[in-house]
Amino acid sequence: MDISSQTALQIRRNMNRSANPCTDFWNYACGGFGNTSKYVDNFEWVEDLYATSMRGFFESHIEDTQSPRLLKQMQTYYEACTTDLLHWTWDDIPESFRDWSPTLDSSRGYGLNGVFFDERVDVATNDSLQLVVQIQMPQLSTRYSVQRALRIIQKYPWEHKDQMIQLAGGIRRLEDKYRLLEPIVQTWRVEELSQQIPQIPWTAIIRDIMGVDPGQLENLLFEVSDVNYLREMGQLLANTDPGTLNQYLKVRQMVLLKETEPLSKNPKSCIHHMRALLPLGMEYIYDKFLYKNRKQDTLKLEEILRSLKATFGKYLDANRLGVTSDQMAYLRAKLYGMKIKIGNLPEDESPEFYDNPYQSANFTESSFLKNLIEALALRTRLQHEGLLQPGSRLDLRRYYVNDDVVKARTSPFYENERNTITVPMLFLQWPLFDHRQHAIFHGSLLEAVLAHEMSHGFEQEGILFDADGNESPIGLEIRESPGFQNAIKCVQQQPFVSLKERLADLNGLQLAYDAFFDLNHDSRKFEYRPYAFEAEFSAPQLFFLSYAQFFCGLLPPVIAHDRDDERVNVSVGNLRQFAYDFKCEPSTVQSHPICEMWRPPPREEYRSG
Incomplete structure (x- = not known):
């Protein structure tokens, strides 16, 4: 037919x-x-066809002479995902991560976003080639994550249990107060941002994400929305006990890991998870081989x-x-x-380009959870790396x-x-x-x-x-x-x-x-x-x-x-x-x-x- x-x-x-x-x-x-x-719908239909072909590729162990390091990293991640993926609880998180004392300085570097504010790299409103850091109140969709976090907080005997619940409620009230307002967007340098909203360590946050000295951040542009929300939120955090803040960030990081991990332990679920978290590698493989x-x-x-x-x-x-x-x-x-x-x-099809983006991620075949944490941090770094280009201009060949x-x-x-x-x-x-x-x-x-x-x-x-x-x-x-x-x-x-x-x-x-x-x-x-x-x-x-x-x-x-x-x-x-x-x-x-x-x-x- x-x-x-x-x-x-x-x-x-x-x-x-x-x-x-x-x-x-x-x-x-x-x-x-x-x-x-x-299938549930046509999307699930074509996604299943894609996952079937990608599963066949990963399990055939094909080699790539053009970008061998990229392919090895993707195969390693897939192997851990399909063999070590478990339904885990807080006690399953690696010791080094459980002992981590999260602060506003470090949480974004681990992929966490939209807890107290939303931070992302985009282009300026009046120059679609100028990279800027956009700061605004959390997206409305993050409320699902807040609800999950509150269920975890209420379930376990946390040291700062009541204070964490109060903190989440305070942020919610601030969001409700300013959500419907049409925000004015301010364009500031990092020094101006730190002066206007001093309660938040902006320089330390960006430095932690990008791993550079403060002097290299002086010319970054920030487009800041919801300024009054950010000021009140910053004051709320300044009045919050550091132990409460750190514990709440830990819980939100756990929620992020749970939301990001594959829905079930099977190869197709891992493939769809990788398509979201490691898109450049998955696009490269599908385009070249399938x-x-x-x-x-x-x-x-x-x-x-x-x-x-x-x-x-x-x-x-x-x-x-x-x-x-x-x-x-x-x-x-x-x-x-x-x-x-x-x-x-990207338009850049050079072997060097594809072989380099994931090189800073230390994936292992023995621990999927470690790989997931690595991948979230990697994604954040990749989103910000363009900011270090001369003049923070968008490279369209690598966009x-x-x-x-x-x-x-x-x-x-x-x-x-x-x-x-x-x-x-x-x-x-x-x-x-x-x-x-x-x-x-x-x-x-x-x-x-x-x-x-x-x-x-x-x-x-x-x-x-x-x-x-x-x-x-x-x-x-x-x-x-x-x-x-x-x-x-x-x-x-x-x-x-x-x-x-x-x-x-x-x-x-x-x-x-x-x-x-x-x-x-x-x-x-x-x-x-x-x-x-x-x-x-x-x-x-x-x-x-x-x-x-x-x-x-x-x-x-x-x-x-x-x-x-x-x-x-x-x-x-x-x-x-x-x-x-x-x-x-x-x-x-x-x-x-x-x-x-x-x-x-x-x-x-x-x-x-």
């Missing part, structure tokens, strides 16, 4: 034909997924991006928002400067995103500062993508996903960044324009979790549909001939089914996006063509207005239809 016939067959298997596509399209498209798949379709996939993705750009260019030609000539030039420069890349490997994450990204993502869409290599596997598939499957799934990511460059947050990734007053002008604000107000008529994600969902599906079928396509006036691999559904119906099935699976908890069923139902309901394509009765069609931000207004025949 050819790949397109196989894809069409899988689409029919996933369906629930008892559901009404006009009232619950997600259930109609995905209601049968749980009965036909052993990924066979880079050339074909690259050509197809670039073709899709060109199609999306051409269609969005037609949107701009119509100038629905009535932007000025300067604003139009800003938008076109951003659109045509947008790039796409497969995987997250690599390496966030403090416990799970690596599987879906494509857009970065404002790089104006780039990155598509993880493991994403480019069937059932999500195969370069041999018919164009309708590329257009309905991958093109829709890429259109969503492209749309992030033109929603209410992304619009502020220009083609080079710098915040621009022109972007702010566009955002504050009446047409842009009216489009946002239209979207706000329905509940959502994230406005920018809702905008990207709606605008992305519109863009993908128009890119595939043409901007003025009207299915009511077109007679479709069946595809050789699919005779039941018309081309637009197959487009929507394939799009919706990207979201098949168990409904996830709502964090940064709407629930998958809402994302599908709201998005297809916002596209006029959907009701025509599935011949929906007027009584079943949503009553709220169609929301379009960039798309040209419909022609008269659409209005009257």
Whole structure:
């Protein structure tokens, strides 16, 4: 069976034909997924394919003459993970670590972040090549870690038990006090930062992370948000007994280790753990030894991006928002400067580059826990090493995103500062993508996903960044324009979790549909001939089914996006063509207005239809 016939067959298997596509399209498209798949969702499917191939590589003990040290380190880590991984408690932590007396000076060096403040290396808001240290209050997501820490504190007879609970509560109250405020970002040198918030040993913290003398830190730039929070938090810490502070940091470090370790003792779980913690090594191995379709996939993705750009260019030609000539030039420069890349490997492909990043980590085959502690510290060092480059400028040939994450990204993502869409290599596997598939499957799934990511460059947050990734007053002008604000107000008529994600969902599906079928396509006036691999559904119906099935699976908890069923139902309901394509009765069609931000207004025949 050819790949397109196989894809069409899988689409029919996933369906629930008892559901009404006009009232619950997600259930109609995905209601049968749980009965036909052993996976939770499509992401788990492609992640399992990736893990299977990576497991085969590690267990074959292949040698690499190009970067032997890197490969040896990765094999050593994998070996310990699969043979020494245990469910451990505080008593299992190595003696040297248990005796460690953590302080604010040293905890970040061990990978700990977001306890009292969040510290990370990024680029300046007005210069996407200038590296800065960003300081702000802890991310809201760290509250899960706080809850876990409190459960551990309450379970054991700690010396400073009550004081640790009070400290966590005090930080929580400060976060609640300042969370909803729009912070002003201050740009300071380390001396200014130490003067403005003197209770925190900033110089010692950065010196401990980077292992350099204080004199080498004088020219570092710090972008500091939530200054009033940081001042009050610093005073709270200054009034806290050092023993309480040290014990609380120990507990939070234990929570970090528990959150970061593999979910279970098996090779595939270890591989996904390594993909998050040692991404450069895992990307290198997969790309060099296992990924066979880079050339074909690259050509197809670039073709899709060109199609999306051409269609969005037609949107701009119509100038629905009535932007000025300067604003139009800003938008076109951003659109045509947008790039796409497969995987997250640096441009520098020299053997020396790949063989050196992990050399400071002392991994061993006999202790996974020691390796985990080493890897967390290594990750922090790698994130900060660019700060020592002349002028702390970003080296684009070696640029690599390496966030403090416990799970690596599987879906494509857009970065404002790089104006780039990155598509993880493991994403480019069937059932999500195969370069041999018919164009309708590329257009309905991958093109829709890429259109969503492209749309992030033109929603209410992304619009502020220009083609080079710098915040621009022109972007702010566009955002504050009446047409842009009216489009946002239209979207706000329905509940959502994230406005920018809702905008990207709606605008992305519109863009993908128009890119595939043409901007003025009207299915009511077109007679479709069946595809050789699919005779039941018309081309637009197959487009929507394939799009919706990207979201098949168990409904996830709502964090940064709407629930998958809402994302599908709201998005297809916002596209006029959907009701025509599935011949929906007027009584079943949503009553709220169609929301379009960039798309040209419909022609008269659409209005009257």
